[in-house]
Amino acid sequence: MAKEATVAPHIVWHPTTVTKKDRQDKSGHKSCVLWFTGLSGAGKSTLANAVESLLHERGFRTYVLDGDNIRHGLNRGLGFGPEDRRENIRRIAEVAKLFVDAGVITLTAFISPYREDRALARGLLDQGEFIEIYVKCPLELCEKRDPKGLYQKARNGEIADFTGISAPYEEPLSPELVIDSGELSVRESAERIVQYLHEQGIVQ
Template identity: 75%
Template structure:
């Protein structure tokens, strides 16, 4: 049964469309969804890519997992259901950014394939670009910038991805970056090359169709 009042909510279309906003920005909008283990380098890469986009004069914004949990998702824990809700909310927020004509970069572990596919389903074909920041668990633990793996190994943190909770690797990501093998410059170049090839960085009239 639908929640009370939901049946009476009607979507109100906007006068200014996504195509209008993209045309004004001069480029297409999309979601760059960075996924990978804690310590793989998702946030570092997302911010480096955004810096390059910003320098090119493109509209962009980074949604970082830790930052979002300070506000929008501060009431969520790290159990499976809360993780799913965390990603569901981010998927909806990312969809709004895409509609606003912005290239939005999300840096979240997002360990479950079904959750990432749900986020993909919220936007149009070609607007969701999954970037798998691949890094061996041993290397992530060696970096352990936040000291989280050490705490997880001691049992101080439960439901920790890669230790006491699963991480489901992407099966067909648009981009794979091996952060233990590639420099940050090489990784940024790989992401930008994909965006250029996909026609994201410029706006063409065919996108109005």
Template identity: 75%
Template structure:
């Protein structure tokens, strides 16, 4: 049986409990907080800090972290443009399921290509995808270099490394911009939480 024939026999099954039902149960809406930026910009740190605050506010949330996902869902994918695209496609589809489940989903991925981020946005309903650009100068990211990756990239030990040998396309119209070289984690968390309140998501 060809793939096309198999696809014709797959029918979407409507759930008896809907996303609005889950929103009412949770007393808040669901969305994706998509943190994008260079390695070392502070995406994971900020995503986890926002999740901690949401937990304190009794809001249901979950963090999908780039490194963690590559240990499982995206295990075996490399860092070529094609593999990066597939990685983000998978994350976008998983995030969509989490949003349908009523969860505020925080994703921390470099996601260097605008086209791929836009693809993830297109999977969700308007207002459910919040692009957060964690902006940080390359020099500062290299100075931090928490995983020692920039040094390895400079030494030629890592190929296709974003910011060094592979491009990063800055968001053109992100929903939130956070300069992590200037703002503290606490200030940054407050920006995100205020956005969620202002958008009536929580």
């Protein structure tokens, strides 16, 4: 079980000479986190990559932090119980914060099932820098898609603590965007998100 570490009293934050605003000015756009949350199979990773492609084509600095990819390295060894899930999200939220400080539009694709953990991630960033995107999709459709065969394994008892089956998913109460991946195409969804970024003045 992961335990949250505390910062030793003799460790002091060292300010950088080049600021976040300096990096944003160099990039030509503001930086933020697009936090994609939803059930497994809802289309989070697919949508995050589609949005990144649109932004990259237009010359914006971007990076996708994907749940499975992060568990291959930084979060390798963490399980899927509540405490390890919390630590998983805490770590990625801290990494996302560094990317935002670097002036990068950061897209994170994680189930992140608990509201408290998503609130923790939001609290690390300045106002307007955390954009919660609920990729909404009925459980039945997620199971039908089941690109990794995980739902069937969960139903068979081969996977414990599986969100939507043997572990809860807490829907966002007031996300910045709700994308119904059962109704909209990937392209339509991605364009809607990019339009939101324009409306918020993050990109021009």
